[in-house]
Amino acid sequence: MPQTGDKDGPRTLQTVSMASQVLMTLKELDGAGVTELATELDISKSTAHIHLTTLVENGFVVKQNGRYELALKLFAVGEYVRSQNPLYRHGKDQVDELADKTGQYVHIVTEENGRAINLYQVKGDTSVSGTYQTTKPQQRDYLHYTASGKAILAYLPEQRVREILNRHGLPGRTANTITDSEVLFEELENIRERGYAYNDEEEIEGFRAIGAPLQTPDGDVLGSLSVSGPASVLQGERFEETLPEEVINSANIIEVNINMSNRS
Amino acid sequence: MPQTGDKDGPRTLQTVSMASQVLMTLKELDGAGVTELATELDISKSTAHIHLTTLVENGFVVKQNGRYELALKLFAVGEYVRSQNPLYRHGKDQVDELADKTGQYVHIVTEENGRAINLYQVKGDTSVSGTYQTTKPQQRDYLHYTASGKAILAYLPEQRVREILNRHGLPGRTANTITDSEVLFEELENIRERGYAYNDEEEIEGFRAIGAPLQTPDGDVLGSLSVSGPASVLQGERFEETLPEEVINSANIIEVNINMSNRS
DNA sequence: GAGTTTTGTTCAATATATGCGAACATATAA
DNA sequence: TTATATGTTCGCATATATTGAACAAAACTC
The missing domain is CATH 3.30.450.40 (GAF domain)
Known part of the structure; x- marks a missing residue:
């Protein structure tokens, strides 16, 4: 199905929305593993994995002793936002x-x-x-x-x-x-x-x-x-x-x- | 071409990487308009637009007097990261x-x-x-x-x-x-x-x-x-x-x- | 304040990147 | 050690992101 039944109003990029959900879920869960995240968001392990990998590549997530957690880069960005x-x-x-x-x-x-x-x-x-x-x-x-x-x-x-x-x-x-x-x-x-x-x-x-x-x-x-x-x-x-x-x-x-x- | 020539190492979601670049560019530029962003990232206006719209939907960007800027939600998330x-x-x-x-x-x-x-x-x-x-x-x-x-x-x-x-x-x-x-x-x-x-x-x-x-x-x-x-x-x-x-x-x-x- | 330029937004089409499952690898538990 | 859970890689089918063009709305200009 194209553009899932969601009444999102404007057309949006689902991949990016999923990535946002990944971030917010990592916040909710105080970090998570691949399987945990996949279950929570009801997506396949492979999808969860590639999302996490991408967010790590971009510096928003770090892999710390086997868990994926929100990166301090987000704190740095946040400080910038406040300073503005x-x-x-x-x-x-x-x-x-x-x-x-x-x-x-x-x-x-x-x-x-x-x-x-x-x-x-x-x-x-x-x-x-x-x-x-x-x-x-x-x-x-x-x-x-x-x-x-x-x-x-x-x-x-x-x-x-x-x-x-x-x-x-x-x-x-x-x-x-x-x-x-x-x-x-x-x-x-x-x-x-x-x-x-x-x-x-x-x-x-x-x-x-x-x-x-x-x-x-x-x-x-x-x-x-x-x-x-x-x-x-x-x-x-x-x-x-x-x-x-x-x-x-x-x-x-x-x-x-x-x-x-x-x-x- | 699948997975553009970039030697990104692991396979990553380009849409998400682009969204990350959008965020970081908004930071670099202290906010931007659609055209400005499209030029800076060398993408079409329509792509820039849908990226921004998606990030707004997800609360990471706000549209303030005609410009798109990083949202204070990022500050809130950042504070959480620090607190952890x-x-x-x-x-x-x-x-x-x-x-x-x-x-x-x-x-x-x-x-x-x-x-x-x-x-x-x-x-x-x-x-x-x-x-x-x-x-x-x-x-x-x-x-x-x-x-x-x-x-x-x-x-x-x-x-x-x-x-x-x-x-x-x-x-x-x-x-x-x-x-x-x-x-x-x-x-x-x-x-x-x-x-x-x-x-x-x-x-x-x-x-x-x-x-x-x-x-x-x-x-x-x-x-x-x-x-x-x-x-x-x-x-x-x-x-x-x-x-x-x-x-x-x-x-x-x-x-x-x-x-x-x-x-x- | 009409005309002009710039910027923002929507749309349909197509090529392509995404998400999946299955298979493999690695780590943890028994 | 075997077993079980978790993490990672891969090829494929198909949904979807990107685009340019067309339209709309601002923002200048004079």
């Missing part, structure tokens, strides 16, 4: 500064294909130490249960928000996670009125956050800046006045930095 | 600590396909501020003109070192860069005797470094740990005694951490 990102380039210093000032976690987040990408994060020195950073950083990257994510959603065209919800849904995480789209839209309305977003233990029990959007002069969201920490610290006036102000301030500075760099 | 790396997992904390202690730059470096990969780096607070970090971090990643790189080469089997030299050569950077392979092999001998490597302005004028290998109990090199800073600071007893000791100490701790995690 304007939000990262012009926001990094402010993140460092804000983390210093607040002592909490500070993140710069952006959105791609409806998912959150953590461009840069720093742990201020009064924020939870002792709580170990899990090795798998929570790259679970939904937008609806973080302050950064909601700050982005709030300033995205409603149409796009609906698309994202259809695509990714609103999975729950804690008792406070917003899992109903009507509730979410009300929340986004509140965020727009307020100018920044709260996360009140919606992702992790005991963790709160404040997130402000980063926008272009004509109102497009580029991403967001957030501060997060234990609910015991982010509370009272600090949570309602001081921190929001500081986050907004830093966000404004980043916005200015970006605009400056766009003038020639 | 034992050297990073068990070395990061030591890097932070050593940067604190010395006040200089500290790097953890490893090798892949004969090139250096900077797994993690931190700038201690007394190291050059004012000198701006260039936006393109010097991911030029040759092994022969850095302390980290030479520390790795010194403990790699000579056969592999020769392969690497054949593959990548010994391009010069400063007046001090070693560009002759015989000189390099002598230097590697010295490093083995000493137990650590020096970089005396071989990469950047005015910059020195000290690098120690990170090895498994049976002598395989996993990577290296290095401290670097201005030649005006890295000099005298500090350069010859104190810092080497501190680097070696930290390196040993990392080695132990890794071994611990391999038991059971």
